[in-house]
Amino acid sequence: MLIEEYFGFKKHPFLNTIDLEFLFWSKEFKEGYARLLYSIIESKTGLSLILGEIGCGKTMLCKALQKDIEERNLRVCVIENPLLSPKEFLINLILSFFNEEIKGTKAYLFKEIEKRVKKEDKGYAVLIDEAQILSSKIFEEIRLLLNIEKKEGKILNVVLFGQMDLKKKLKKEIALKQRVGISYTLLPLNKEETKEYINHRLKVAGKEEEIFNEKAIEEIYNFTNGIPRLINIICSNSLFAGFMREKRKIDEEIVKIVIEDYKRNLE
Helix, strand or coil, X not given: CHHHHHHCCCCCCCCCCCCHHXXXXXXXXXXXXXXXHHHHHHHCCCEEEEEECCCCCHHHHHHHHHHHHHHCCCEEEEECCCCCCHHHHXXXXXXXXXXXXXXXXXXXXXXXXXXXXHHCCCCEEEEECCHHHCCXXXXXXXXXXXXXXXXXXXXXXXXXXXXXXXXXXXXXXXXXXXXXEEEEEECCCCHHHHHHHHHHHHHHCCCCCCCECHHHHHHHXXXXXXCHXXXXXXXXXXXXXXXXXXXXCECHXXXXXXXXXXXXXXX
């Protein structure tokens, strides 16, 4: 609360939490979002792939997509920790789609999903975060699920959000890789977007005027390379450093001190 009170924020602007109120629509984010929405709502291609470095905003994209497609009356299953057995995976789908707990063998659960999604006039989406740690057995279940379709197209749409290792992993899953309809790599923010991102979060937090000067933002960009998670960390620590020094504005000297301290503590 000290930072909020000192700078006059309604809420802390740089916490690394998934808060859609702080969603920043960069060019890359808009492009990835539009492609996914088209894939799920219109083209029904079945399998989509979103790649990106750690901290680039894949989870935020996943949550934004979830909110949108739920509002469009599609049923959604979001899997945030994909370290599941095939049976646990199918149980998660049933619980999310039908709000039921069904017991039985893996084969029975799969048949139950197939029967229900074909019967109901609904769209279904499975959003899997941290997909680079999925097992080959889960990849096979996904492949089988993608075989469920009507003449209008795929009933189940699956989106895999993962780090760059996911691309390498899919090379070994040839049957699944061939089903990828849309693949997109979410890149870090550029220098101008980094400035816009910082000021956007400050504005959402209730601060209209800029707190970080141009050189401070340049230092932040040079260190973070435009990765949102790192930007949040440096900005948050810089606000605390400014508070400790009774500064209302954050200049490049404060940011340099914060960056050096951050690097020193990680060595």
